Amino acid sequence: MGGAVAASLIALLVVPQITQSDPVTYTANETSRTVALADGSSIVVAPGSTLTVAGRKQDQLALEGGAFFEIRHDPARSMVIKAGGLEISDIGTSFDVQVVGQSTRVEVAEGRVQVRGEALAGPIELDAGKQVSFDPQSKTATVATVSDENVGEWRKGRLTYESTPLALVAADLARYAGLRLDITPAIANRRFSGTLSVGNGDTAVRDLAQLMGLVLVHDSDTYRLEPAG
DSSP states (O other): OHHHHHHHTTOOEEEEEEOOSSOEEEEEOSSOEEEEETTSOEEEEOTTEEEEEESTTSOEEEEESEEEEEOOOOTTOOOEEEETTEEEESOOSEEEEEEETTEEEEEEEESEEEEEOTTSSSOEEEETTEEEEEETTTTEEEEEEOOGGGTTGGGGTEEEEEEEEHHHHHHHHHHHSOOEEEEOGGGTTOEEEEEEEOSSHHHHHHHHHHHHTEEEEEETTEEEEEEOO
């Protein structure tokens, strides 16, 4: 099943350009979906994700799940993307966003974005090659480096992480590898660095367990990661 899901990630449905000011919601189910904005910007909405576009200039966006953004720079427009507990603005760039509840990860491939949030002490400026992971429980944001080649690489069937909470990794595997994965609260915030291939979900979750030194339990159609010992 993992292979079939991974293959389906490249099947993109291009949506006609939208011009109305009323909010429009786009949902991607088992395959990705590309939304084209009137100014030439485009957004690839990940499987199992939802994007809402509002505003007369299509500058008020909200994301649930994951998406890769290629936004054209426009000094006359102030675009804001609400994603989990963060707001992303000052946009004219290529970047990837992944949301699980209020946990949010932003990775920048080109240009610069500004990230804000009520739980943050102040705005965070992210240049190309930088990422931020926001943890709502501890109300902390961790900034790290990321290769521009790895930003949005779920579109190529692989996932690379640098000090990313296991809760986000597990959610990514559920979304992109087509499997059910639970983790115990004790390890939800443990950090993972490495690359996983989502062409085979079973292999990906086994590799994750081995690399992290965790116990993997398989019960019916659900995997569960637990601390060793």
